[in-house]
Amino acid sequence: MIRNKTGIILLFALLFPAVIQAQQATSMRINEVLVINNDNFVDDYGKRSGWIELYNNSAGTINIGGCYITNDPDNPRKYPIPKGDVLTKIPPGQHVLFWVDGMADRGTFHVNFTLDPVKENYIAFYNADGKTLVDEIKIPAGQKPDTSYGRRIDGKAEWSQLTKVTPSTNNLTLDTNEKIENFQINDAWGIGMTITAMAVVFIGLILLFVSFKYVGKTAIKMGTRRAQKAGVENIPAGGHTEEGAVFAAIAAALYEVAEDIHDVESSVITIQKVARRYSPWSSKFHSMREFTRK
Numbered sequence: 001m002i003r004n005k006t007g008i009i010l011l012f013a014l015l016f017p018a019v020i021q022a023q024q025a026t027s028m029r030i031n032e033v034l035v036i037n038n039d040n041f042v043d044d045y046g047k048r049s050g051w052i053e054l055y056n057n058s059a060g061t062i063n064i065g066g067c068y069i070t071n072d073p074d075n076p077r078k079y080p081i082p083k084g085d086v087l088t089k090i091p092p093g094q095h096v097l098f099w100v101d102g103m104a105d106r107g108t109f110h111v112n113f114t115l116d117p118v119k120e121n122y123i124a125f126y127n128a129d130g131k132t133l134v135d136e137i138k139i140p141a142g143q144k145p146d147t148s149y150g151r152r153i154d155g156k157a158e159w160s161q162l163t164k165v166t167p168s169t170n171n172l173t174l175d176t177n178e179k180i181e182n183f184q185i186n187d188a189w190g191i192g193m194t195i196t197a198m199a200v201v202f203i204g205l206i207l208l209f210v211s212f213k214y215v216g217k218t219a220i221k222m223g224t225r226r227a228q229k230a231g232v233e234n235i236p237a238g239g240h241t242e243e244g245a246v247f248a249a250i251a252a253a254l255y256e257v258a259e260d261i262h263d264v265e266s267s268v269i270t271i272q273k274v275a276r277r278y279s280p281w282s283s284k285f286h287s288m289r290e291f292t293r294k
Contacts, residue, residue: 025067025127027058030135031095032150032162032171033123035115035143041167043110049101050115052123053167056090057155063089066128069098071113073122077130079104079111093154095168117143 032053034040042048052069056062065088070078081088085108090096097109104112115121124136137159139149148165152158153172162171187193 025062025064026134027056028062028064028125028134029055029057029155030123030125030137031055031154032148032166033137033139034148034165034167035121035139036117036145038145040146040165043099043101045106047101049099051167052098052100053150054096054098054125055154056092056094059092061089061091064096068126068130069111070124070126071115071122073124076124076126078113082108097168
């Protein structure tokens, strides 16, 4: 018993640091920055200002509430991200946008500093302890209006001037499909695509036909073998040992029992075939009348 408790304590001691690490924001990355916003996206107040995009580079949800964003290397705790906001829980592979407008009173995602459109801008993200640097970047001076500076691929190391501004979405967007473009070049009339599609359909139908045919034959053979092992003689080629009428009668009886629609019979009625070949109702004999005798 003591050994089991000791093992559990040691296991918890080994896993506890990993749990604490998983709850921290060490996997968050500064992903994209827009310094000059003249004719770009607007915030929830309809205002245009610069913004900072963070990206969750982990496989788990991260709560960045209590962490810090700063533009001052000497002041890591310049903007504390408020706690208790459900939107600070960032799912894996997702983004969050902070407006750099110097108006922190406008909400969680409005920081208390601005970016300099002329000089180099330093941006850093710190963990909730205010000491652990998670990520930092220096945005080069001379940024073009409405052109962002970010990672070429989300969460990766390489930074560059992005050709498209992509707030709260992937930095690398695929506008083209290489396979479709090759088809357009090599098969402009669509003949190859048509033949390929028809071939796939017909091959699928043929395979289905063959499969059903041989599966049916195999099932019949197996049924015949089982019946022969059970001692049933003179089994027809189709595998049936009874006439269709017998099965129909059995099915009708089972249906009546299952649906409970049968009546309680008090007698048995037997219908026999009539021997005469004419209908008494249409016989001329019944339309003849006897004349009065004088």
